[in-house]
Amino acid sequence: xxxxxxxxxxxxxxxxxxxxxxxxxxxxxxxxxxxxxxxxxxxxxxxxxxxxxxxxxxxxxxxxxxxxxxxxxxxxxxxxxxxxxxxxxxxxxxxxxxxxxxxxxxxxxxxxxxxxxxxxxxxxxxxxxxxxxxxxxxxxxxxxxxxxxxxxxxxxxxxxxxxxxxxxxxxxxxxxxxxxxxxxxxxxxxxxxxxxxxxxxxxxxxxxxxxxxxxxxxxxxxxxxxxxxxxxxxxxxxxxxxxxxxxxxxxxxxxxxxxxxxxxxxxxxxxxxxxxxxxxxxxxxxxxxxxxxxxxxxxxxxxxxxxxxxxxxxxxxxxxxxxxxxxxxxxxxxxxxxxxxxxxxxxxxxxxxxxxxxxxxxxxxxxxxxxxxxxxxxxxxxxxxxxxxxxxxxxxxxxxxxxxxxxxxxxxxxxxxxxxxxxxxxxxxxxxxxxxxxxxxxxxxxxxxxxxxxxxxxxxxxxxxxxxxxxxxx
Numbered sequence: 100x101x102x103x104x105x106x107x108x109x110x111x112x113x114x115x116x117x118x119x120x121x122x123x124x125x126x127x128x129x130x131x132x133x134x135x136x137x138x139x140x141x142x143x144x145x146x147x148x149x150x151x152x153x154x155x156x157x158x159x160x161x162x163x164x165x166x167x168x169x170x171x172x173x174x175x176x177x178x179x180x181x182x183x184x185x186x187x188x189x190x191x192x193x194x195x196x197x198x199x200x201x202x203x204x205x206x207x208x209x210x211x212x213x214x215x216x217x218x219x220x221x222x223x224x225x226x227x228x229x230x231x232x233x234x235x236x237x238x239x240x241x242x243x244x245x246x247x248x249x250x251x252x253x254x255x256x257x258x259x260x261x262x263x264x265x266x267x268x269x270x271x272x273x274x275x276x277x278x279x280x281x282x283x284x285x286x287x288x289x290x291x292x293x294x295x296x297x298x299x300x301x302x303x304x305x306x307x308x309x310x311x312x313x314x315x316x317x318x319x320x321x322x323x324x325x326x327x328x329x330x331x332x333x334x335x336x337x338x339x340x341x342x343x344x345x346x347x348x349x350x351x352x353x354x355x356x357x358x359x360x361x362x363x364x365x366x367x368x369x370x371x372x373x374x375x376x377x378x379x380x381x382x383x384x385x386x387x388x389x390x391x392x393x394x395x396x397x398x399x400x401x402x403x404x405x406x407x408x409x410x411x412x413x414x415x416x417x418x419x420x421x422x423x424x425x426x427x428x429x430x431x432x433x434x435x436x437x438x439x440x441x442x443x444x445x446x447x448x449x450x451x452x453x454x455x456x457x458x459x460x461x462x463x464x465x466x467x468x469x470x471x472x473x474x475x476x477x478x479x480x481x482x483x484x485x486x487x488x489x490x491x492x493x494x495x496x497x498x499x500x501x502x503x504x505x506x507x508x509x510x511x512x513x514x515x516x517x518x519x520x521x522x523x524x525x526x527x528x529x530x531x532x533x534x535x536x537x538x539x540x541x542x543x544x545x546x547x548x549x550x551x552x553x554x555x556x557x558x559x560x561x562x563x564x565x566x567x568x569x570x571x572x573x
Contacts (some may be wrong), residue, residue, distance in 0.1 A: 132160030136201040136209040139184075148192060148220040149258060149301050154213070155185035156199045163204025170198050190261065192301070193217055223302035227262050229253035231296060233280075234311045239353030241286065242318035248282040253298035253306060266296040275299055289315045318357035319573065321372075321381040322347055325388040325398050325426070327362045335362075342489075343553050347387055350561045354573065357381070366399050372415040379420035383571050384412070385564070387553070388426030400424075400432035409446030416450055416544065421571040423564065424451075425548040430498050451547050452511040452537035454502035465494040466526045468518030469533060469550055475514050477566050482518055483559040490554040493521040497550035499531040511535045514563075515548065536570060543570040 135158060142152040158165050166180040171188065172195050178186075180202065194216035201209045233250035235241050254260045263275040269289060273281075286292075291312045298306040324344060328336040344358075359367060373379055388400060403409050409416075416422060433447050441448035441455045448455060470482045485495050503511040515534030520526050534548040546567045552560045 134161035134203050134207045134209045135159045136211050141213050142215050145216045151189045153187040154197050158201045161203030165203045168200045223257045225256045226304045227255035227298040227300045227306045229298035229306045229309050231309050231311050235313050236353040237311050239313050240355035241315045242355040243288045246284045250280040251296045255300040258300045263299040268294050316355050318355050319382045320354050320356035321384045322356050323359045323386045325361050350564050369411040369414050373418045379418045383421040386424040388429045398432050400429045403433050422545040425552045427497050427550050452504045452509050454504045466517050467493050467521040469515045470518040472513040480559040483555045485554050497533040499528045501531050510538050
């Protein structure tokens, strides 16, 4: 019984001790306790050259809210009072003393400091490296007034990717910085235009220069976007519009080209294509009418058919320009007839080499492959198969052009024919021409691809366009 009473008494004493402890709430400083400031973490006494170091601190006691300041070095400027309790310094190359300061609501202050030194910089006799990772095509052409970008990367054996860079562009030299990309807008003509970039490590070693050179000149090619794409709700499919434009931009990369969007800018007139002295403003027009919305008068080709002889685009060709047109519906839009009946004096007969005497009534069929004509010696892909991801199906359609002129003035070279269907069978118009180049007295001037090139693989269409543009002298 005495033992039990003794334990109870001991319990009372422990409870008294607990109740007798401070009632200070950890989130509310005890005004009776002096303000105390201490470091929570900091760097070693000696740190590596060029390293990153951090300090953190905390306080106890004080009256009301406590705020902090810090500075690096006795002559440094104190930071603004705030609740910040940590800071990091990068690329430290010399020793110093870090100071932290606390101030409570009653203006009581406490200051602490911590010194560190920096180890000697290791001997580095190797140069960093730098390479250009993105830029206009070397040796290619860019149109004046364009926007361009350059991207580069570099490293050093000792400093890793912690290096600086500087570049030169059209006579100006940048300051050193860690930036790895730069853009320029509204660029002027230059031949050559040379972009150069160097890397610099912390030992003062500079890399060899990395350069890319190309030519900036007035646009020689005009890329025209004719149709707009629409979604199932009848709204403009802007995702597909952007993708198609980028598709043809990628194809024409390396050429100095400008863009014309019929939906935004309307139809070009003669002054947009030919100077007042009768010279073509662009040496070649690349006209893209790819779409699945059917024949419509909202296209330039329909307008070409409305004007005797072809209007502004015929005037452009008379002035010496070249024309590459692609799209499955362009012939139907121009002739506005089923089947088309071109005759002398009509644009398709005069400039695209279409013979009026050999038209078939069935003017389009589904197909999957376009195949290179076996008689052509041009550097074209042997075949191109529809890109299902873009087309939504392995079947598309094309306009056949079985009747092509061959006379003393106009000759045609077939470059593509209707290929096999997805199951390997022959479509109704198998082996009929669906792409040709037209020459006038032996000089290639126009080309027509009568299927949706946007639905074909990028590399195949790029090779086709570049081959045709080479025939035009681009």
